[in-house]
Amino acid sequence: MRTLQVALAERSYPIHIGQGLLDTFPLAEQVRGNQVMIITNETIAPLYLDKLQSQFSQIQCDTLVLPDGEKYKTLATLESIFDALLEKRHSRTTTLIALGGGVVGDMVGFAAACYQRGVDFIQVPTTLLAQVDSSVGGKTAVNHPRGKNMIGAFHQPRLVLIDTDVLETLPTREVAAGYAEVVKYGLIRDPEFYDWLETNNPRLLSRDSELMAEAIYRSCENKAQVVADDETEQGNRALLNLGHTFGHAMETATGYSEWLHGEAVAAGMVMAVSMSARLGWLDEGLESRLMALLESWGLPVAVPKGMTAAQFMDLMALDKKVHNGQLRLVLMKALGDAVVTADYPAAALQETLEAFCGV
Amino acid sequence: MRTLQVALAERSYPIHIGQGLLDTFPLAEQVRGNQVMIITNETIAPLYLDKLQSQFSQIQCDTLVLPDGEKYKTLATLESIFDALLEKRHSRTTTLIALGGGVVGDMVGFAAACYQRGVDFIQVPTTLLAQVDSSVGGKTAVNHPRGKNMIGAFHQPRLVLIDTDVLETLPTREVAAGYAEVVKYGLIRDPEFYDWLETNNPRLLSRDSELMAEAIYRSCENKAQVVADDETEQGNRALLNLGHTFGHAMETATGYSEWLHGEAVAAGMVMAVSMSARLGWLDEGLESRLMALLESWGLPVAVPKGMTAAQFMDLMALDKKVHNGQLRLVLMKALGDAVVTADYPAAALQETLEAFCGV
Numbered sequence: 001m002r003t004l005q006v007a008l009a010e011r012s013y014p015i016h017i018g019q020g021l022l023d024t025f026p027l028a029e030q031v032r033g034n035q036v037m038i039i040t041n042e043t044i045a046p047l048y049l050d051k052l053q054s055q056f057s058q059i060q061c062d063t064l065v066l067p068d069g070e071k072y073k074t075l076a077t078l079e080s081i082f083d084a085l086l087e088k089r090h091s092r093t094t095t096l097i098a099l100g101g102g103v104v105g106d107m108v109g110f111a112a113a114c115y116q117r118g119v120d121f122i123q124v125p126t127t128l129l130a131q132v133d134s135s136v137g138g139k140t141a142v143n144h145p146r147g148k149n150m151i152g153a154f155h156q157p158r159l160v161l162i163d164t165d166v167l168e169t170l171p172t173r174e175v176a177a178g179y180a181e182v183v184k185y186g187l188i189r190d191p192e193f194y195d196w197l198e199t200n201n202p203r204l205l206s207r208d209s210e211l212m213a214e215a216i217y218r219s220c221e222n223k224a225q226v227v228a229d230d231e232t233e234q235g236n237r238a239l240l241n242l243g244h245t246f247g248h249a250m251e252t253a254t255g256y257s258e259w260l261h262g263e264a265v266a267a268g269m270v271m272a273v274s275m276s277a278r279l280g281w282l283d284e285g286l287e288s289r290l291m292a293l294l295e296s297w298g299l300p301v302a303v304p305k306g307m308t309a310a311q312f313m314d315l316m317a318l319d320k321k322v323h324n325g326q327l328r329l330v331l332m333k334a335l336g337d338a339v340v341t342a343d344y345p346a347a348a349l350q351e352t353l354e355a356f357c358g359v
Numbered sequence: 360m361r362t363l364q365v366a367l368a369e370r371s372y373p374i375h376i377g378q379g380l381l382d383t384f385p386l387a388e389q390v391r392g393n394q395v396m397i398i399t400n401e402t403i404a405p406l407y408l409d410k411l412q413s414q415f416s417q418i419q420c421d422t423l424v425l426p427d428g429e430k431y432k433t434l435a436t437l438e439s440i441f442d443a444l445l446e447k448r449h450s451r452t453t454t455l456i457a458l459g460g461g462v463v464g465d466m467v468g469f470a471a472a473c474y475q476r477g478v479d480f481i482q483v484p485t486t487l488l489a490q491v492d493s494s495v496g497g498k499t500a501v502n503h504p505r506g507k508n509m510i511g512a513f514h515q516p517r518l519v520l521i522d523t524d525v526l527e528t529l530p531t532r533e534v535a536a537g538y539a540e541v542v543k544y545g546l547i548r549d550p551e552f553y554d555w556l557e558t559n560n561p562r563l564l565s566r567d568s569e570l571m572a573e574a575i576y577r578s579c580e581n582k583a584q585v586v587a588d589d590e591t592e593q594g595n596r597a598l599l600n601l602g603h604t605f606g607h608a609m610e611t612a613t614g615y616s617e618w619l620h621g622e623a624v625a626a627g628m629v630m631a632v633s634m635s636a637r638l639g640w641l642d643e644g645l646e647s648r649l650m651a652l653l654e655s656w657g658l659p660v661a662v663p664k665g666m667t668a669a670q671f672m673d674l675m676a677l678d679k680k681v682h683n684g685q686l687r688l689v690l691m692k693a694l695g696d697a698v699v700t701a702d703y704p705a706a707a708l709q710e711t712l713e714a715f716c717g718v
Contacts (some may be wrong), residue, residue, distance in 0.1 A: 034683050079434055086505040091681040114473075116679045117500065117511045118591070141476065146445040152476045155511060232477070320475045322450040324393050 001024070004220055006136065007228040011156045015136060015220050017213065021163040022048055022124070028055045030340040032120060033093030035060045037085060039108045040099040041068040047169055052099055052124065062088045066104065070256040073086045073143050073266040075151065081111040095120040095158070101174075102134035102261060102346035103128035106149070109140030113155035116196060127170060128178025129262050132161045132185075132219035133240075138317055143256065147250045147318045154232050162220070175207070177262025178272050180243075182215050183293060184269060185222040188239045191336030193218050198289070201296060238340040242330040245266030249315035254304050259306045275352040276332040279344060286335055302356065303328040309353035360384070361572075362398040362577050367494065371419040374495060374579050376572065381407055381483070387414045391479060392396030392452030393429050394419045396444060398467045399458040400427040400480075403485050406528055410484065411458055420446045425463065430460045432502050434510065440470040448681045454479040454517070460475040460486035460533075461493035461620060465508070468499030472514035482519040487537025488621050490521045491578035493601075496586040503617065506677045507607045520563060522580070523572045532645055534566070535656040536621025537657060539602075541574050543628060544581040547598045550695030552577050557648070560655060596681060597699040601689040608674035613663050625658035634711040635691040638703060645694055661715065668712035 003016035036056055039243055045065045054063055064084045067076055085094070096107035098121060105123050112121035123135035141152025166352060167175060177301040182220040186194025194216075197204065203211050222238070230237040247268030251259060273290055281303070291301045326342040333339055360377035375384060380600055397416055401407055404424045412420055423443045425436060444453070457467035457480060464482050471480035482494035500511025526534060543551025553578075558565065562570050582599070589596040605629030610618060632649055635641040650660045680687040685701040686707070 075434060075438055080511055082503055083505075086509060089677060089681075089684070092679050103410045114512060117498070117513055139476070144441055144445055146442075148598055150445060151441055151473045153473060185423060264631060274392055282484065318445065318448060320451050324450070325454050336465050 002217055003114065004122065004217070006224045007258050008156060008231055011138075013157060013159050015160040015162065015224065017162040017164065017217055018258060019165050019209070019213070021161055022051055022165070025161055026055075027052070027122070027161065030059065031056075031059070031094060031095045031270065032108065033091070033346065035062075035063045035090050035094040036097055037088070038065060038091060038097045038099055038262060039064045039111075039302045040083060041066045041104055043068040044100045044104070046164070047208055047349045048099060049127065052097070056157040062090075066107075070143070070251075070261065073107055073256075075142055078107060078111055078142055080151065081087045081107070082115060085111075085115055090115070090119075092116040092119055095122060095249050097122045097124060098135075099124045099126065100130070102130045105135050105138070106141050106152070109138070109155055109157065110145055110152050111143060113153035114139055120158050121155070122215050122216055123157045125160065125162060126166045127195070128167060128175050128216070130133055130178075131164075131177060131216055131259075132222065133160075133181040134271055135160050136220055136223045139232065140208050140311065148251055148256070148314075149320070150318075158168070160217060163211065164216060167207065167212060173298070174297050177266075177344070179297050179334065180266040180294065180299055181261040182219050182267065183290070184240070184242050184265065185219050186279055187269065187273070187290070187332065187335065188330070189226070189336055190222055190337035193222070199295060201293065206297060236340075238328070239330055239338045241321065242332075243270075243272050245316055245319050245327070246271040247310070248319065249312050250307065250324055252315050253311055258304065259300070263300050266294045266302075267301055267303060270294065271303075271352060272330060273332055274355070275329070275344075275348060278350050279331070282332050282334065286332070307357055308351060312357070361576055363583050365515070365583045366675055367515060367590055370497075372518050372520040374521065374583065376521040376523065376576055376579065377482060378522070378524050378568070378572070378646055380382055380520055381410055381525070383412075384520055386411070386481070386520065386633055387417065389481065390415075390418070390454045392450070392454060393452040394421075394449050395454045395456055396421045396447070396449060396453065398423045398425065398440060398463065398470075400425045400463055403407060403463070404597070407458060407485065407525070411456070419447075419450075424629055425461075425466075425695060429462050429502070429610075431470065432615075436499055437466060437470055437501055440466070441474060443469075444474055449474070449478075451475040451478055452546075452667060456481045456483060457494075458483045458485065459489070459591060460484065460659050461489045464489050464494050465500050465511070468497070468516065469511050472499055472512035477514065479517050480514070482516045484519065484521060484669070485525045486533050487575070488540055489537075490523075490621075491537060492540040492582065493649070494519050494521075495579055495582045497590065506674075507615070508679070509677075516565040518679045521575060523568065523575060526566065526571060531658070532619065535658050536619040536625075537655050538623040539621040539628065539653065539658055540714060541578050542649070543599070543601050543624065544578050546628065546632075546691065546694065547601050547689070547697035548585070548695055549577070549581055552693060553583070560573055560652065564655060567608060571705070589686045594693075595699075597687070597696045598678065598689055601697055602631050602674055604678050604680060604686070604688055606670070607678065608671050609663055609666065612666055612670055612673050617663065618659070622659050625653045626660055626662060628709060629653065629660045630662075630715055631689060634688070634703075634712070637711055641693065643692050645691070667718055668709065668716045671712045671716070
């Protein structure tokens with residue numbers, strides 16, 4: 001087991017990464033009160049719920065199984081979590097445990113942020129995406145029909161438990177979607193890691209467990225550093241959103257059902273890199289390197305069929321990175337050097353969108 | 360105008376108190392972005408909305424009028440606020456302005472806590488209750504059918520603007536309900552203020568404007584000190600809940616419609632004082648002094664007809680002050696000296712409930 005620390009003063013917490021931790025890590029010792037509720041979804045429950053629940057035989061342990069999918073990441077599902085907590089009389093000293101991917105983690109984290117104005121929660125991410133990104137850093141949210149993650153809170157977990165064995169049961173498409181975020185860390189701040197990913201791509205593609213664990217560790221390390229520097233996204237934390245503004249627009253346009261989040265991010269990163277090259281900020285070679293890497297994982301590098309530039313502009317106007325009417329984008333100055341900026345010619349954005357949409 | 364500061368490091372903010380501030384205070388200067396949404400209810404809108412809105416002619420100023428009443432303090436109403444914000448494309452730099460009583464303030468504050476993971480908000484309280492209590496300190500929430508304020512957040516306003524002139528249009532019953540919280544500050548931590556309130560009761564009852572302003576100032580001063588010492592209620596902030604555990608049970612039992620919050624708190628404070636006397640912690644004389652003071656304002660000092668001790672026990676078991684199964688209560692050791700404790704004989708609670716319920 002390897003352990004990283006997310007350094008946030010009194011809200012600091014560890015990320016434990018290793019094989020078989022769902023069996024071996026003494027999670028019950030980490031709970032402060034005498035109540036827990038494990039919240040998961042119908043896909044994950046048959047795989048890991050019993051195993052996790054068996055750790056809490058000494059205290060009140062309730063479980064809640066949600067429907068699976070981004071389309072259930074809503075205020076209505078959130079309300080069903082509150083209903084269950086109140087029905088089972090969970091107090092302010094309860095601990096919520098999120099067992100699942102990013103959707104479960106984001107919702108359970110937000111429920112923990114709001115229930116009785118804030119209770120403890122623990123992240124047990126079961127997808128690569130959640131392990132390398134969403135479970136670390138305390139961003140929690142639900143979606144609104146008009147935009148992704150529009151309603152949420154910053155609420156840090158007490159700890160993150162990453163069992164790398166769970167990737168064995170994860171569909172290839174899900175692994176690839178998570179991998180898009182792994183690649184992201186290389187692009188925005190860790191060029192050496194990006195090179196390492198390219199060099200080791202064949203073995204990573206075959207899911208070599210040692211190399212995958214290393215990729216997860218280095219991703220979490222990058223994420224933890226960014227979050228420690230800027231917990232509530234006043235500045236550089238926004239760099240983590242490379243490709244996300246384009247990606248969110250694609251997810252919203254396709255109703256959160258056609259593409260996985262990481263797939264939208266993959267295509268969005270290609271758009272951001274392409275726009276950076278168009279601005280003359282970046283060697284054009286990176287766009288084709290990135291496309292080759294993403295395509296080897298089966299990730300999309302083009303926009304969903306039928307989407308128009310006008311539709312992008314409309315959806316991106318609602319992005320959380322709009323400040324006083326200006327759309328800020330994460331763009332690239334070099335491999336490993338991303339910036340958040342609204343200082344670009346509007347034409348460059350328009351041209352990029354038209355090039356990708358063909359309209 | 361008098362100004363108090365709530366000392367919370369980078370979240371510090373001023374409370375401005377004075378006559379006619381809705382006309383004279385330059386509120387627009389306090390807004391950081393170029394969007395505001397004023398959220399109020401259908402009772403307050405005809406009285407003050409135009410006046411407030413006219414201050415924001417230079418920037419995007421939207422308004423939202425909610426139905427009036429505690430029964431609308433729900434997740435569903437919260438969702439309607441998010442709908443309006445997204446429809447009008449409010450960004451993360453928007454400012455929400457809560458114009459109304461405690462219900463509006465609690466909901467708008469919670470909406471501000473969650474919208475895009477947190478935006479600015481300003482409290483413009485228009486009831487005595489909101490002016491002396493709920494608008495100060497950053498507690499925000501909505502109710503759940505199973506319990507009051509069960510879903511919420513700590514989110515401090517940027518400032519609180521208290522125009523004491525608004526009390527002139529406030530129904531007597533509403534003024535009295537707010538007055539219960541004024542009395543509370545004397546009971547829990549300011550015996551000199553309690554004596555002052557008794558001495559000046561005739562002039563306060565006739566709503567002498569100078570004395571009312573003084574009572575509001577001293578209430579806010581007490582509240583600000585408590586909040587500065589314990590923002591997230593890890594300890595002494597819970598003293599502010601004197602009478603509230605009993606009161607919330609009565610509000611829940613009556614569906615949040617029969618009694619105003621302050622009325623439930625009044626009866627709840629009498630119960631807490633009575634139980635403290637029963638425990639021998641407190642001179643029995645205070646209970647009759649308190650009852651006389653509250654009754655002079657027309658406030659209830661008994662429980663709603665038909666409520667049983669069993670019903671109280673059941674509803675109080677869901678209180679946020681239950682820790683690991685133990686119900687902590689705010690009780691009194693002397694006038695001006697309250698404690699939060701679970702260290703009392705269960706029989707004393709049972710006997711107190713039976714004495715009040717007659718069953």
